[in-house]
Amino acid sequence: QPLGAxxxxxxxxxxxxxxxxxxxxxxxxxxxxxTLAAQVEERTxxxxxxxxxxxxxxxxxxxxxxxxxxxxxxxxxxxGLPGDIHTVFxxxxxxxxxxxxxxxxxxxxxxxxxxxxxxRVEWDAACGREGGPAERSLLLEALLDDRLATRTSEGxxxxxxxxxxxxxxxxxxxxxxARHHRNCAGMLERRDPGRVAVAERLGRHLLHAGDLDRAxxxxxxxxxxxxxxxxxxx
Numbered sequence: 001q002p003l004g005a006x007x008x009x010x011x012x013x014x015x016x017x018x019x020x021x022x023x024x025x026x027x028x029x030x031x032x033x034x035t036l037a038a039q040v041e042e043r044t045x046x047x048x049x050x051x052x053x054x055x056x057x058x059x060x061x062x063x064x065x066x067x068x069x070x071x072x073x074x075x076x077x078x079x080g081l082p083g084d085i086h087t088v089f090x091x092x093x094x095x096x097x098x099x100x101x102x103x104x105x106x107x108x109x110x111x112x113x114x115x116x117x118x119x120r121v122e123w124d125a126a127c128g129r130e131g132g133p134a135e136r137s138l139l140l141e142a143l144l145d146d147r148l149a150t151r152t153s154e155g156x157x158x159x160x161x162x163x164x165x166x167x168x169x170x171x172x173x174x175x176x177x178a179r180h181h182r183n184c185a186g187m188l189e190r191r192d193p194g195r196v197a198v199a200e201r202l203g204r205h206l207l208h209a210g211d212l213d214r215a216x217x218x219x220x221x222x223x224x225x226x227x228x229x230x231x232x233x234x
Contacts (some may be wrong), residue, residue: 016159030055033070039079043161050162050221053085090164096142103129104139106176112158112167113205120155126180126187162205181209196225 004011017025019041025048032055044050058064062069063077073079097104101165107127114126122142124133140156143149148163149156153165173179185205192198200222206215 004064013122016047019226024216025051026209027070029068033067033123036072043165045160047160050088057085066204077093085162086166086169089160089163090170092146093163093167096146096148099142100139101135103132104135106171106180107132107136107139109167109171109176110180111219112171113177113184113208115159116161116164118155122184122187122191123155125189125191126184127184143169181205182211184209187208196221199225 003009004051005107016022022041022044023037026032026040027034030037030040030051040051040054044054058073058079063073064071065074082186093105093108097108107123111123114122124136127136138230140149144151145199150159168177171180180206185202188198188202188205199218201221203215203218203222206212206218209215
């Protein structure tokens with residue numbers, strides 16, 4: 001008989017830490033400098049069970065150095081995820097994907113390529129397989145039920161940025177990442193041909209797909225747009 005079914009037992013559901021408590025954990029307890037602390041807060045989504053091993057991985061490989069404002073990553077060190085965190089997310093995803101078609105894994109990887117926040121229309125268009133939208137609706141419900149995603153006005157977002165990083169890492173290791181970026185670039189070109197507002201995103205996808213010549217022209221257009229929006233006068 002499960003412990004929770006005992007008459008004297010109770011269940012307490014723990015959600016993410018409130019923002020002020022996240023900052024207290026990361027800044028005061030772990031002693032990170034402000035920029036790195038903000039990055040950790042965003043990536044972990046307020047989950048201390050992810051925060052501690054992430055920072056612990058940096059400590060284990062001596063990647064941190066003490067500065068006047070707290071611990072920072074040493075120059076030249078990457079902020080990649082420790083293997084144990086990748087393992088945690090991959091196991092959760094494997095359990096979730098057992099109940100979905102094989103293509104669901106790649107659908108999630110495409111979502112990760114699109115960004116931390118996923119526009120549902122763009123997601124469907126970038127995946128682009130028959131029967132996919134209905135299957136992706138079921139996949140999204142499973143993500144929401146497993147508290148790996150939350151809804152937004154345009155679609156949904158990953159609860160943990162590290163979950164997205166793990167999906168991107170898997171896609172790269174298994175040789176699918178460039179193809180996903182090509183599909184996302186094609187989706188943007190079909191949906192918004194010539195639209196300046198998506199030039200920067202389009203250029204970024206083309207860059208990761210290996211199409212450097214086309215990427216550069218779009219990145220330049222995107223940069224000019226940012227300068228114009230900022231009102232910069234040379």
